[in-house]
Amino acid sequence: MPTPDPFRVFDPPALRRHRTRAAAAAGAGDFLFAASAERIAETLGEIKRRFPRALDLGSRGGLLARQLSGLDGIEHLIGADTVPAFAPDLVLEPEALPFAPGCFDLVVSNLLLHWTNDLPGALLQIRQILKPDGLFLAALFGGETLTELREALIEAEAEIENGASPRVSPFADARDLAGLLQRAGFALPVAESDRLEATYADAFGLMRDLRLMGETNATVERRRGFTRRTTLMRAAEIYRARHAGADGRIHARFEIITLTAWAPDAGQPKPLRPGSATTRLADALDTEERSSGNKPTP
Amino acid sequence: MPDTATDIDPRLLEILVCPLTKGPLSYDRTRHELLSAQAGLAYPVRDGIPIMLVDEARSLSDDEKAALAGKA
Numbered sequence: 001m002p003t004p005d006p007f008r009v010f011d012p013p014a015l016r017r018h019r020t021r022a023a024a025a026a027g028a029g030d031f032l033f034a035a036s037a038e039r040i041a042e043t044l045g046e047i048k049r050r051f052p053r054a055l056d057l058g059s060r061g062g063l064l065a066r067q068l069s070g071l072d073g074i075e076h077l078i079g080a081d082t083v084p085a086f087a088p089d090l091v092l093e094p095e096a097l098p099f100a101p102g103c104f105d106l107v108v109s110n111l112l113l114h115w116t117n118d119l120p121g122a123l124l125q126i127r128q129i130l131k132p133d134g135l136f137l138a139a140l141f142g143g144e145t146l147t148e149l150r151e152a153l154i155e156a157e158a159e160i161e162n163g164a165s166p167r168v169s170p171f172a173d174a175r176d177l178a179g180l181l182q183r184a185g186f187a188l189p190v191a192e193s194d195r196l197e198a199t200y201a202d203a204f205g206l207m208r209d210l211r212l213m214g215e216t217n218a219t220v221e222r223r224r225g226f227t228r229r230t231t232l233m234r235a236a237e238i239y240r241a242r243h244a245g246a247d248g249r250i251h252a253r254f255e256i257i258t259l260t261a262w263a264p265d266a267g268q269p270k271p272l273r274p275g276s277a278t279t280r281l282a283d284a285l286d287t288e289e290r291s292s293g294n295k296p297t298p
Numbered sequence: 299m300p301d302t303a304t305d306i307d308p309r310l311l312e313i314l315v316c317p318l319t320k321g322p323l324s325y326d327r328t329r330h331e332l333l334s335a336q337a338g339l340a341y342p343v344r345d346g347i348p349i350m351l352v353d354e355a356r357s358l359s360d361d362e363k364a365a366l367a368g369k370a
Contacts, residue, residue, distance in 0.1 A: 076309060089347065090310065090347055091350060091354075092317065092350045096317035096318060097317060098315055098316065098317040098348075098350040099313050100313050100320075101320075103313040
């Protein structure tokens with residue numbers, strides 16, 4: 001048996017199968033992707049800037065591209081995805097980008113990068129294919145996504161099968177992501193978190209929707225084959241007991257993190273070095289400077 | 299008029315590199331493949347869509363590698 005590689009959490013061929021299946025569902029599970037695409041388009045609309053050449057990383061059949069078509073700053077948008085069924089222009093993996101350095105003014109990505117094994121590596125490559133002062137704008141599912149389902153499945157499995165395996169893919173949180181952007185050499189990184197809630201008749205309805213989205217578990221360590229029916233039934237019971245509203249429908253939470261960051265450029269604003277001030281704060285406030293009295297004793 | 303349905307957009311072709319080595323690619327229009335001499339791989343182009351995945355690429359034969367080296 002091969003030793004599992006701790007840095008390979010996700011299984012790209014499994015993800016590609018899930019996305020191909022989602023493409024066949026023709027948008028039936030797209031409501032989260034549409035909401036997130038709208039948010040990206042809104043953010044981009046507020047940035048008064050021209051982006052002659054742009055890349056859409058995770059095109060999903062042009063879902064975000066249709067939202068962006070009303071903006072006049074983008075002249076040429078290349079649509080890429082991990083599967084042909086979703087790719088208008090080319091197929092790629094975000095961890096091995098096939099583009100020359102400095103060739104894009106903008107890289108957008110709608111809910112794909114949370115599936116990346118080597119996210120720091122992918123971010124570094126995205127920075128490299130951007131021109132100086134180019135913009136990276138992306139949405140990813142964050143750490144609070146599907147916590148209810150995760151808990152219910154783990155508890156049900158522990159109760160019935162005396163063990164637990166990863167059921168819902170792990171996600172990063174907003175603070176981790178801002179740090180990763182900085183380490184990848186981006187300037188002015190911002191990570192913002194939005195929470196969306198959906199209701200379903202039961203946990204089976206939620207899981208059916210996740211399949212339509214192509215967002216079911218694609219971790220390497222996931223359990224192969226079918227989960228026992230009794231385990232799923234118990235998980236649905238636990239879910240309903242804890243997260244059902246007055247109408248009996250269950251609630252599912254999704255966290256979407258929107259990232260904006262710029263490829264560094266000399267003209268960008270930078271924080272001043274400490275001690276480089278040329279005027280006194282006391283003068284600016286028109287007051288007298290007083291010692292706080294907490295001077296260290298020699 | 300070029301056959302736009304089965305040919306790569308020239309604006310895309312000019313910025314594509316090998317995903318593995320980031321080296322240059324040469325486009326074989328008759329076989330619908332993008333060849334990376336450095337990686338020794340041929341990436342398929344299906345219906346005008348380049349499939350830039352290392353696990354879908356074909357390994358080049360020694361003759362093909364020599365032919366590519368001769369052209370460079």
